[in-house]
Structure formats: C-alpha cells, structure tokens
Amino acid sequence: MKEILPYVCEGKNVLVAAHGNSLRSLIKFLDNISDEDIVKLEIPTGAPIHYVINEDGSVKSKKTSSMNSFSDNIVSWYKENGRHNLPWRKNISPYSVWISEIMLQQTQVKTVIPYFNKFC
Structure with a gap:
C-alpha cells in the first residue's frame, strides 16, 4: 500500500494486475481481514475488483464486477473509441x-x- 497510496492521494487511478496470494495480501490489508479468514477467501479469476480509497488509506467503496459486465464495458468502449x-x-x-x-x-x-x- 505504501507504493500505491501516494498516487491515490494525488487523485490518480492505480491499476493492479495480480493473482493469488499477492491479491490476497492487498485485500487482507484493504478489507482488514484476519489471518484465519484470508486463507478461506476465494478470489474469482479475471473478475475486476474496484476499490475507491480515501487519502488515509481506508476503503471508501468496493465493487466486484463479473467478467461479463467487464467485457461488455470493454466492447462498448471499443465501439466508441476504438x-x-x-x-x-x-x-x-x-x-x-x-x-x-x-x-x-x-x-x-x-x-x-x-x-x-x-x-x-
């Protein structure tokens, strides 16, 4: 988070592409999940997780998208901007x-x- 938060505080969007335990470590920190519970967390493959972070590093909002809605958004963007x-x-x-x-x-x-x- 110490690498990401300065960019968030500047109002920039940050994209993190990761999988498995690296994602779990970020989610554990952001969602304040215990050590016992984080090992049980199932992370869907290819499903974007969108966090809005406050300047103090706390989570303002979180949204998980399905791959279908994500791909629909990409196709819509491409039709307009491609x-x-x-x-x-x-x-x-x-x-x-x-x-x-x-x-x-x-x-x-x-x-x-x-x-x-x-x-x-």
Whole structure:
C-alpha cells in the first residue's frame, strides 16, 4: 500500500494486475481481514475488483464486477473509441486476425500496416 497510496492521494487511478496470494495480501490489508479468514477467501479469476480509497488509506467503496459486465464495458468502449480504420479490422477472417496478432507482437502498428496489406 505504501507504493500505491501516494498516487491515490494525488487523485490518480492505480491499476493492479495480480493473482493469488499477492491479491490476497492487498485485500487482507484493504478489507482488514484476519489471518484465519484470508486463507478461506476465494478470489474469482479475471473478475475486476474496484476499490475507491480515501487519502488515509481506508476503503471508501468496493465493487466486484463479473467478467461479463467487464467485457461488455470493454466492447462498448471499443465501439466508441476504438481504432476502426486499421486494415485488419476490415476483413475479420481468422487468417487476417492471426497474421495481425503475430505481426503486432513484433513491432508498432505503423510498421505493420504495409506488411499486413501484402499478406492479406
């Protein structure tokens, strides 16, 4: 928490991507859970947990989302803000998606576009 709280106090959003015991340790601190109870805590896989933290480090609010609502929010955001003009967004074939994924792992979008257009 000592790493996270200064950013929260500045009004910044903090994203923590973790799993298992590292998440349990944060939740134990934030929710003030006992040692005995924390080992029983089930943490759902891939379900975002949203905490709003006060400046003193106490929890103002907590919300756990299901993966379905989270993915719905991502799709809505993409429809509004996504980069729809990229070549691999025009022809949604498995081959095109596969080629774009491989190429995009290696370099930047502006470099991939001419090569992608040669393949697809």
